[in-house]
Amino acid sequence: xxxxxxxxxxxxxxxxxxxxxxxxxxxxxxxxxxxxxxxxxxxxxxxxxxxxxxxxxxxxxxxxxxxxxxxxxxxxxxxxxxxxxxxxxxxxxxx
Numbered sequence: 072x073x074x075x076x077x078x079x080x081x082x083x084x085x086x087x088x089x090x091x092x093x094x095x096x097x098x099x100x101x102x103x104x105x106x107x108x109x110x111x112x113x114x115x116x117x118x119x120x121x122x123x124x125x126x127x128x129x130x131x132x133x134x135x136x137x138x139x140x141x142x143x144x145x146x147x148x149x150x151x152x153x154x155x156x157x158x159x160x161x162x163x164x165x166x
Contacts, residue, residue: 072130075137083139098130110134 076089086092095106105125109115115133122131 072132073135074132075135077137077139079137079139083137095130095132103128103130105129106131108132108134 072094074094077083077085093108095108099106104127105122107118107122107125107130109118109132122129
């Protein structure tokens, strides 16, 4: 799992409990045989053999920095108005 603590598609709002939730801990509690959590790429690279040799199922969390492109979905402008978009959707669904 790539964990960046935000919902990127909606503009970068923090996920609930950002930084306080252990997804590896949740995976372990859910029955994963091996779990790993990395926030340092060098450590991940150093331990990759251990990860691949672990008995599965294996869950890996790689903590990353968010990269938000654009703004929130609802703030993006569209050249189409709602009636036009509705007609296009209707036409697409009805062939």
